[in-house]
Amino acid sequence: MSDKPEKTSDKHYEDKFEFPLWKLIQDRAEEKGISYAKAAPAVVAEYSKTIKYRDPEFEDKVIMARAEELNELGKKEEKLGIKFKDKKSK
Amino acid sequence: MTDDLTEIADEVIETDVLMIGGGVGGCCAVAKAKENGLDVTLIEKAHIDRSGSAGQGIDHYEGFFTRDGTTTIENVSNEDWRLGRYGVRYPNLNVKYRLYKCQFWVFEQLEKLGVPMRWDDGEPYWIPFPFVGWERRKTGLRVHWTNIKPILGRAVRRSGARILNRTMAIDLLTKDGKVVGATAVNIRTGEFIVIKAKATLIATGKLMRLYNPETPMPWKYKFRYHFCPASSAGDGYALVYRAGGDLVNMDINAWTFRIRDDLTCSYGSFSLNDGVPMKTYTWDGEEIINPNATRYKQLEDEGKTPIYFGFDHFSEDSHKRLEVAFADERMLSFKVAEDRGFNPKTHRYELQDLSPTGFYRVSGIYIDENFRVLRGNKPIEGLYAFGDGSAGGTSGVAGAATGGLLLAEDLPEILQDMDEPEIDISQVEEQKQIALAPLAVEEGVEPLELESAIRDICERYVGMFKSEGKLREGLRRLGSLKDWLGKLSAETPHHITGYLECRNLLDLAEVHIKACIERKETRGNYFRSDYPDIDPDMDGKFFSQRIENGKEIIELREPIPLKPEYLKDAEEEKAELQTADAAS
Amino acid sequence: MYIKIDLATCDGCKICYNVCPQDVFTWNEETKKPKVSYEEECWFCGICWMDCPERGIDITYPVSIS
Numbered sequence: 055m056s057d058k059p060e061k062t063s064d065k066h067y068e069d070k071f072e073f074p075l076w077k078l079i080q081d082r083a084e085e086k087g088i089s090y091a092k093a094a095p096a097v098v099a100e101y102s103k104t105i106k107y108r109d110p111e112f113e114d115k116v117i118m119a120r121a122e123e124l125n126e127l128g129k130k131e132e133k134l135g136i137k138f139k140d141k142k143s144k
Numbered sequence: 145m146t147d148d149l150t151e152i153a154d155e156v157i158e159t160d161v162l163m164i165g166g167g168v169g170g171c172c173a174v175a176k177a178k179e180n181g182l183d184v185t186l187i188e189k190a191h192i193d194r195s196g197s198a199g200q201g202i203d204h205y206e207g208f209f210t211r212d213g214t215t216t217i218e219n220v221s222n223e224d225w226r227l228g229r230y231g232v233r234y235p236n237l238n239v240k241y242r243l244y245k246c247q248f249w250v251f252e253q254l255e256k257l258g259v260p261m262r263w264d265d266g267e268p269y270w271i272p273f274p275f276v277g278w279e280r281r282k283t284g285l286r287v288h289w290t291n292i293k294p295i296l297g298r299a300v301r302r303s304g305a306r307i308l309n310r311t312m313a314i315d316l317l318t319k320d321g322k323v324v325g326a327t328a329v330n331i332r333t334g335e336f337i338v339i340k341a342k343a344t345l346i347a348t349g350k351l352m353r354l355y356n357p358e359t360p361m362p363w364k365y366k367f368r369y370h371f372c373p374a375s376s377a378g379d380g381y382a383l384v385y386r387a388g389g390d391l392v393n394m395d396i397n398a399w400t401f402r403i404r405d406d407l408t409c410s411y412g413s414f415s416l417n418d419g420v421p422m423k424t425y426t427w428d429g430e431e432i433i434n435p436n437a438t439r440y441k442q443l444e445d446e447g448k449t450p451i452y453f454g455f456d457h458f459s460e461d462s463h464k465r466l467e468v469a470f471a472d473e474r475m476l477s478f479k480v481a482e483d484r485g486f487n488p489k490t491h492r493y494e495l496q497d498l499s500p501t502g503f504y505r506v507s508g509i510y511i512d513e514n515f516r517v518l519r520g521n522k523p524i525e526g527l528y529a530f531g532d533g534s535a536g537g538t539s540g541v542a543g544a545a546t547g548g549l550l551l552a553e554d555l556p557e558i559l560q561d562m563d564e565p566e567i568d569i570s571q572v573e574e575q576k577q578i579a580l581a582p583l584a585v586e587e588g589v590e591p592l593e594l595e596s597a598i599r600d601i602c603e604r605y606v607g608m609f610k611s612e613g614k615l616r617e618g619l620r621r622l623g624s625l626k627d628w629l630g631k632l633s634a635e636t637p638h639h640i641t642g643y644l645e646c647r648n649l650l651d652l653a654e655v656h657i658k659a660c661i662e663r664k665e666t667r668g669n670y671f672r673s674d675y676p677d678i679d680p681d682m683d684g685k686f687f688s689q690r691i692e693n694g695k696e697i698i699e700l701r702e703p704i705p706l707k708p709e710y711l712k713d714a715e716e717e718k719a720e721l722q723t724a725d726a727a728s
Numbered sequence: 729m730y731i732k733i734d735l736a737t738c739d740g741c742k743i744c745y746n747v748c749p750q751d752v753f754t755w756n757e758e759t760k761k762p763k764v765s766y767e768e769e770c771w772f773c774g775i776c777w778m779d780c781p782e783r784g785i786d787i788t789y790p791v792s793i794s
Contacts, residue, residue, distance in 0.1 A: 058429075059428065062452055063492070064428070075669070076479075091290055092477070094290045098468055104464065105461055105464045106461055106470070107465075116462070117272050124421060128433055133449075136439065
């Protein structure tokens with residue numbers, strides 16, 4: 055992975071894409087002839103099974119990795135004398 | 145003048161409980177109060193099936209401290225300390241403590257109302273939090289509540305409560321210092337309604353419309369707030385204030401990034417609810433910690449803005465979680481993102497500067513742990529409040545639901561010995577005249593134009609970085625704006641809503657600016673350019689404001705500490721937990 | 729112009745008119761169809777769009793947040 059940070063894209067509107075979950079909700083709504091709001095719960099329940107919600111070890115790993123990144127970033131900014139803490143009483 | 149209310153009003157209702165506001169909190173209170181055998185009337189400005197902050201849905205229920213429902217004094221006071229970033233502490237810790245103690249009872253009550261607290265596999269899902277230490281013990285539920293409002297709407301209809309949708313409260317009715325009901329207007333038909341009630345409950349949402357929306361748009365679209373604008377006008381705050389109740393911490397408001405690329409990503413809080421914070425970038429790709437207001441100014445000076453949120457570091461699993469959050473809370477985001485090609489896997493969402501937003505959490509209507517609205521230190525008989533508009537513990541969907549359910553549980557006993565309310569008919573006449581006046585104004589001003597002027601005063605003369613001169617000028621100009629209220633016209637009853645909202649916002653803007661003039665320090669996210677340091681004499685204190693005998697009173701007060709019985713309870717629990725920890 | 733109702737698909741169920749939090753619609757009793765009468769008060773929540781049983785409402789965002 056490159057160390058050079060990537061600038062925000064020159065394109066404002068990017069390429070067309072689809073959210074997989076949204077496609078499933080639309081398909082179900084059309085199939086059953088119902089609103090998107092009524093179609094969503096059953097689709098979300100199924101889609102959730104493809105996500106590692108019930109794997110706390112996996113989740114903790116992801117969360118701790120990101121927390122560590124933020125920790126390091128915070129230390130880096132502090133070293134540069136960047137003040138991001140608001141005034142607090144003791 | 146007649147003595148007969150039926151000659152003045154199109155409808156006169158006598159009820160045990162008047163609920164003003166049909167959001168999550170109001171619907172829970174009504175369903176429970178009906179279950180407890182009371183006669184209940186609910187008035188809602190919009191429609192209970194989709195009204196309030198959770199109208200489009202919600203993805204989280206944040207009511208718990210620990211997964212086993214225990215609450216320790218440390219948890220409550222640590223959260224209180226953490227809120228020091230807002231400048232002050234909770235005005236009354238007992239509210240928060242009471243709410244946290246009963247979360248598993250609330251869980252059961254919501255399930256009884258048909259609200260899905262568990263996922264399809266029969267288990268609830270506890271939100272993982274991104275930090276270690278004591279905060280890891282705090283948690284909440286991830287919920288798929290796209291349709292929470294239709295579900296609660298059905299529960300309210302099944303309960304047999306009297307429901308008046310499209311009905312907005314004008315003012316509370318008072319007699320000998322008690323609140324005895326309210327007047328209201330149907331904003332489609334223009335019908336004027338009087339409701340006599342032994343107990344009047346207020347849950348009308350948070351105040352946000354003193355400032356411009358989260359996504360400010362030039363030209364005519366002025367309502368792109370993060371939460372529903374109908375329940376962000378601070379109606380309940382104004383009703384209470386005009387009836388002599390206290391508003392607190394009206395100098396302190398939450399702040400947020402304005403969002404230029406509106407996708408209602410909730411400033412990244414969808415991703416936070418799954419435990420993984422978004423990244424914040426400068427335009428040239430440098431990752432930074434989320435800036436506060438002074439840091440943002442520095443970034444501007446350094447040429448590093450605009451700044452952006454990004455989710456491009458997310459794994460496939462995390463991107464799917466973001467999709468689920470959209471479905472649960474902001475479904476239109478799917479379409480908007482696809483229409484524009486804003487793919488969260490590659491797009492960076494531009495933020496604007498930080499600016500003041502809503503008055504909630506520590507700000508709003510002053511209540512005690514029995515949800516009684518206070519005047520000074522004493523409760524006002526007949527008046528109750530909970531939810532986002534009440535200060536110090538009942539904010540968020542969990543606060544609203546819990547407050548509503550607990551209060552409804554207490555009400556039968558409260559109302560047992562209450563006298564029948566008596567109405568002062570001159571108040572009714574006056575309030576009717578006020579509400580229907582704009583229907584008779586020809587070629588007047590549109591309510592939205594006056595509201596824009598009110599917001600402009602707060603933006604320009606209050607804002608993030610306050611100072612004496614700006615505040616005084618803002619107050620002066622606000623005084624002139626009040627003369628314009630009588631020039632608003634309503635071509636149809638629909639515009640009575642905007643007119644009554646302007647009336648409320650004018651009162652609340654004045655309360656806000658006067659509180660800011662009083663707080664002469666910089667603390668947390670409250671900035672005074674002319675007083676850049678903390679004033680230690682202000683530590684922990686807060687301002688309360690009310691009208692008493694026609695005079696405005698502003699007082700500096702100490703928070704109400706935990707009651708001895710709660711302290712004892714919390715210490716015993718902590719000791720048990722420590723024993724359990726040591727044994728495990 | 730940003731909230732478009734497909735009147736051919738609309739079956740007159742009144743859901744959008746009933747539930748809009750900002751009371752943006754009015755109802756035409758003769759045609760039994762909704763009309764967007766107060767579009768400037770819309771906050772683009774998408775509730776009408778997601779609750780329409782015929783999925784007959786289209787919402788796009790205004791030019792001013794392009």
